[in-house]
Amino acid sequence: MHVTSEKFQDNAKAAIDDDQLQAGLFIFGKIFPLLREATASKLPEFEALRDSARDIKIEALNNLGTYLEAFEDRVEEAGGRVHWARTAEEANTIVEQLCEESGGKDIIKSKSMVTEELELNDHLIGKGYNVVETDLGEYIIQLRNEKPFHIVGPALHLNAGQVSDTFYEAHQKYGRTERVEDKVKLVEEARIVLRERFKNADVGITGANFLVAETGQIVLVTNEGNADLTATLPKRHIVVTGIEKVVPTLDDLSVFLRILARSATGQDTSNYVSLYSGPRRARDADGPESFDVVLVDNGRTDMLGTPVEEMLRCIRCGACLNSCPVFTTVGGQSYGSVYSGPMGAVWTPALASVSSAAKLPNASSFCGKCEEVCPVRIPLPSMMRHWREKEFEAHLTPSGQRWGLGVWAWLGRHPSLYRAATSIAGMGLRLIAKGRRGRRFVTALPFIGRGWTQSRDLAAPAEPTFLSQYKEGRRR
Amino acid sequence: MTAQTSTTDKRIGLFATCLVNTMRPRVGFAALKLLEDAGYDVAVPADQTCCGQPNYNSGDRESTRSFARGFIRQFADYDYVVVPSGSCAAMVKVHYPKLFEDDEPEKTAINAIAERTYELVSFLTDVAGIDRVENAHATSVTYHDACSGLRELKIKQQPRTLLGSVDGLELKEMEDSDVCCGFGGLFCVKYPDVSGEMVRKKSEEVAKTGAEAVVTGDVGCLLNIEGALARRGDPTRAYHVAEVLAGFDKEDAS
Ligand code: SF4
Numbered sequence: 001m002h003v004t005s006e007k008f009q010d011n012a013k014a015a016i017d018d019d020q021l022q023a024g025l026f027i028f029g030k031i032f033p034l035l036r037e038a039t040a041s042k043l044p045e046f047e048a049l050r051d052s053a054r055d056i057k058i059e060a061l062n063n064l065g066t067y068l069e070a071f072e073d074r075v076e077e078a079g080g081r082v083h084w085a086r087t088a089e090e091a092n093t094i095v096e097q098l099c100e101e102s103g104g105k106d107i108i109k110s111k112s113m114v115t116e117e118l119e120l121n122d123h124l125i126g127k128g129y130n131v132v133e134t135d136l137g138e139y140i141i142q143l144r145n146e147k148p149f150h151i152v153g154p155a156l157h158l159n160a161g162q163v164s165d166t167f168y169e170a171h172q173k174y175g176r177t178e179r180v181e182d183k184v185k186l187v188e189e190a191r192i193v194l195r196e197r198f199k200n201a202d203v204g205i206t207g208a209n210f211l212v213a214e215t216g217q218i219v220l221v222t223n224e225g226n227a228d229l230t231a232t233l234p235k236r237h238i239v240v241t242g243i244e245k246v247v248p249t250l251d252d253l254s255v256f257l258r259i260l261a262r263s264a265t266g267q268d269t270s271n272y273v274s275l276y277s278g279p280r281r282a283r284d285a286d287g288p289e290s291f292d293v294v295l296v297d298n299g300r301t302d303m304l305g306t307p308v309e310e311m312l313r314c315i316r317c318g319a320c321l322n323s324c325p326v327f328t329t330v331g332g333q334s335y336g337s338v339y340s341g342p343m344g345a346v347w348t349p350a351l352a353s354v355s356s357a358a359k360l361p362n363a364s365s366f367c368g369k370c371e372e373v374c375p376v377r378i379p380l381p382s383m384m385r386h387w388r389e390k391e392f393e394a395h396l397t398p399s400g401q402r403w404g405l406g407v408w409a410w411l412g413r414h415p416s417l418y419r420a421a422t423s424i425a426g427m428g429l430r431l432i433a434k435g436r437r438g439r440r441f442v443t444a445l446p447f448i449g450r451g452w453t454q455s456r457d458l459a460a461p462a463e464p465t466f467l468s469q470y471k472e473g474r475r476r
Numbered sequence: 477m478t479a480q481t482s483t484t485d486k487r488i489g490l491f492a493t494c495l496v497n498t499m500r501p502r503v504g505f506a507a508l509k510l511l512e513d514a515g516y517d518v519a520v521p522a523d524q525t526c527c528g529q530p531n532y533n534s535g536d537r538e539s540t541r542s543f544a545r546g547f548i549r550q551f552a553d554y555d556y557v558v559v560p561s562g563s564c565a566a567m568v569k570v571h572y573p574k575l576f577e578d579d580e581p582e583k584t585a586i587n588a589i590a591e592r593t594y595e596l597v598s599f600l601t602d603v604a605g606i607d608r609v610e611n612a613h614a615t616s617v618t619y620h621d622a623c624s625g626l627r628e629l630k631i632k633q634q635p636r637t638l639l640g641s642v643d644g645l646e647l648k649e650m651e652d653s654d655v656c657c658g659f660g661g662l663f664c665v666k667y668p669d670v671s672g673e674m675v676r677k678k679s680e681e682v683a684k685t686g687a688e689a690v691v692t693g694d695v696g697c698l699l700n701i702e703g704a705l706a707r708r709g710d711p712t713r714a715y716h717v718a719e720v721l722a723g724f725d726k727e728d729a730s
Contacts, residue, residue, distance in 0.1 A: 013669045325656045329673050363667055365660025365674075366533060368627035388535030397534060401662070405531050409539035412546055415523035422498040429499075438728075441706050451665035455672025456703030459499075459714075466497040466504035470520050476509050 001088065001117050001298075003352045004336035008359040011334035021149075021331050024157035028150060028321065029328030035266020036319060036373070042268075049259050054377045056252045057313035060213075061304065067213040067246045068295065074216025078278025080291035091296045092123040095205070095238060098292050099129060102236050104202025110220075110227035111135040112207025113151060113316055114296055115240050116338040117351060120205075132197045134226040136190055143170045149332045151339070152264050152318040157331060160186060194226070204230035204288065208241040209315070210256060211293075214249040217275040218293060221260055223267075228274050237276070237288040243295050244312040256315060263317040263375040299351045307386040311346045313376040320370035320380060326363055335360055342370035346383040354390045361387035400448070419467055426461045433460035488518045489554035491547075491593075493564045494526045495695035496716075503695060506722035507560045507596050514604045518558075521550040527567040533661055537575065544572050548585055556603070557593040560718050561694050562625020563661075565595035570628050595625055597693060597717055601634040608641030611723045616646040617715070618687040620678070620701060621654040622694035635693060635717045642720065648685040652678075659700040672704075679704040682712060689713040691720055 015021050040046045060067055072082040083098075085091035099107060107129050109115065121131045121142070133142040137155035141148060143166050148154035155163070160183050167186060168179045171193055180189050206227050210219040218239050220227045231237050247253055261267040280287030303309050321327045321341030332340035337357065339347040345360040361384035370380040391397055397405075411418040433440035441457040444450075452458060463469065488511055492504045504520075511518045528543025547568065551557045559565040569590045576583045600606045617639065625631040632654075639647055658664060658674025665671075678701055682690045690705070692698050695716060702714030715725050 009667065009669065012667070016669055016673045325658070325674050326667075326670055329670055329677075362663075363670065365623070365656050365658060365663045365671070367623035367656035367660070369623075369654075369656070372627060385533065385535065388533070389537055390535070392535030392537075401534065401666075405534055405536050405539065408526070409528075409531055409536070409542060412525045412528065412539070412543045415525055415546075418525040422494065426498050436706070437711060439706075441703070448665045451668030451671075452703070454668045455707065456675060456700065457706040459699060459702050459706070461499050461501065463501050466492045466501035467520070467522070467524075469501060470504070471522065474505065476505050 001338065001348075001352045002119065003348060003356050005348065005352075005357045005359045007336055008334055008363055011336065012330040012363075015330045015334050020159055020162075021157045023159075024149065025328050025331055027156060028153070032266060032322040033373075036263060036322070037266075039262045039266050039268055043258070043262070046259070046262070049255055050375050050377055052255045053259055053315075053375055054313060056247055056255060057376055060246055060248055061244065061309065061312055064243065064246070064304070067248055068243060070213040071211050071216055071246055074214070075278065075291070075293055076216075078216055078291070079281070080216070080278040080293060083292060083294045085294055085296045085298070088118040088296075088298050091118050091240065091294055091298065092120055094294050095120060095240060096124060096127055098236065098238050099124065099203050102202045105129050106197070106201045107131045107203045107205060108197050108201040108230050108234065109133050109138075109205045110207070110222070110230040111138050111154075112205065112240055113338060114207055114242050115205065116148065117298065118240070118296065120240065132194070134194050134197070134230055135222075135224055136187065136226075139190060139194065140166060143167075147333055147336075147338065150318060150321060151316055151332075152321075157333075198229050198233050201230075201234040203236045203238060204232075204234040205238045205240060206230050208239050208245055208293075209260070210253055211241065211246040212248075212250055212253055212275070213246055215275075215277060217277040219253060220272070220274045220276070221257070221270050222274075223265075223271045225272055228272060231274070231276055232286050232288065235289045237279075237291050239276075239291075239293040240296065241293070243297055243300055244314075259375040260315055260317055263319040263373065303350050308346060308350055308383050310378050311343070311350065311383055313378055314343055314347070315376060316343075317375055319373045319375060323369040323373045325367060325369070326365070342380040342384070343378075346378075346380060346387070349387045349390070354387060354394060355396055358387070358391045358396055361385075361391075404448070419465070423465050423468055426465055429458070429460040484515050486516055486555040487553075488516045488556045488558050489551045490518055490520045491524055491527070491551065491557055491559045491564065491568075492520065493559060493561045493695070495699070496560055499699060500695050500716060502724055503560050503716040503718050506716070506718035506724050507558065509722045510596070510600060510609070510718060511558060513609075514600060514606055516556075516604075519554070524550045527564045529563065529567050530662055532567065532571060541575050544575055544586060545582075547572075548589055551589060551593075552585065555592065556599065557589065558596050558599050559593065560596040560716065561696075562595045562622050562629055562631055563694050563696065565593055566624040566628035568593040595629055595631060595693065597635045597638060597721075598625075598629060598631050601637060607637055609638055609721050611721065612643035613720070613723065613726055614644035615689065615725070616648050616687045617689045617691045617720065618648045618650045618682055618685040619653060619717075620650070620657060620682070620690055620692040620697060622692050622697045623656050625693050626654055631693065635691075638721055639691065639717065645720075648687045650681040650685045650687075652681055657697045657700050659694075659696045661696065664700060671700075675700050675704040679708060679710065683710055687712065689715050689720070689725065691715050691717050693717050
């Protein structure tokens, strides 16, 4: 997985200045959390369901091999095939071979974060295939060659004008030379263009929200319906998904179905919930001729048994993104990774590397709101802290910061020097502060303090340190 | 103080925290006053330093453990440790035990001290049983829920109850009072653009209430919001909740 997370700060600055993007963030930051709260509060057992969901995932992860093998057996019984991919390269090669078997070149896809993680599109396009994303949002960002803005709403940062420009340029080759600006008409146009792709596709690739071990079914939870067209119209259906998606039984699945849409978009349930198992049987009216599931590891088993194992419970609902004051300030693209927000700050170092993604787990004030809303109760701040520890252990922490922490720890071991240092700091601040309405503020700090005074003043202490005054006998 | 007028024989060690010690000493004296008024015998161990959060949140686990050991040495002998900060109290209460999970006998000592450590306002309400302070001030304030106190220690109603008991004080709730102000310790200087934007939004919410002051339970958040208000030329004051409860805010000319 390629990441450009080192540029987080620059990206963030640009995003903050982008009014259009900020309007999109408003939907995620304000509206989705309100909707989530409203639907959750109508369901008295919501909190209990979250506990069950967490426990089911713990059970599944503790016996991951067993459940995945059971899943494999059921898939094969239904006439499908399961392929195991250790790495992104393996996964891409497997999918390529499966596409080759089809003999055709036209591939349609329905949103799958895992294939984004694998960079499967680039791989297939490089091999001469035509790959078209069919979720409206994914389709738009594919045309624009961008990364998703949000795992649930990949193109919600764009306005109708921008989409209009994109379509106008991209659809001329289909004979659509008129510029369309109206939102409804834009959707209509996408539908017409995509309908042709659906009809002509040789292969349909989808992800999966869940895998049911008991039945060998893959589960798709969507709102647009295009995933079902992708899974049923082409002759071949390839499912590419992470190994952590398995749940033991259909009953277990029902728990997740009750919390996923509520957490993601505040809907009681999403528009479509589809379960697929195996290729078309003789008595079926429709369905693909072949059904292949590619189970992707790509770093996941390495997380087992480590402090970030709990991240494997993630059901990609996006609730942590919507609740995150950092995400809703900077948007998904600032993270330079397929996965953004709090979940991305934990997934990205695990799937890419600590060194390339260190900016992400550090980009958190540890406010804890993500953990509060995560439907499977992943302690996201602790996981981010774990990556910071790994960064520190590997001496990747910026040297100035490392030095400062060392000095601070040393002062901690020498209380009299700590008292002296804090006294001097206080005096220094009083010295450089300027008076304003009876109070004194520092407006420009040097060194690391520049980050503070860039956007705010610092009220200087009005008196000597507490400890020194206490020592001199002041009590009140 | 109502519920607690008799003196208790319990001894409290006050952990001032770095930011109170250096940036807002008056909060320490306000805490002393509130705890003594509640009938406790309060002392301030002289060799206290930092709880270790800057190191802990930067991934420097080993130094954090040495801060924790220093903390035990200073506070082991007190019945309670009280902290005028949700985040430093949560550091001791919630995070210290995680640092010594596999180390007996230190683990026992850490767990014991974690259990006896409280954030100031919740200590006053939940342990001392106080539901009002004797104090009158005709003013209006808006309360910002500092994150650690709110989410790690479940402090939400306690400060509002006590603020509500100040005669003449009007509490004007802001929108998103529970959304982070963008301080986050070193976060605010490592990600100044993001932090600056977060506190800009926060100071806007504060301003919208028209309250005379914003009140919160952590000096970090307080300095952050106060600094952002000052930068935009907004005269709204910022206080630690202890300053208001102890009536120290009245000393300031508005
Ligand atoms: S970490 Fe939790 S809240 Fe975030 S996407 Fe995953 S399941 Fe949803």
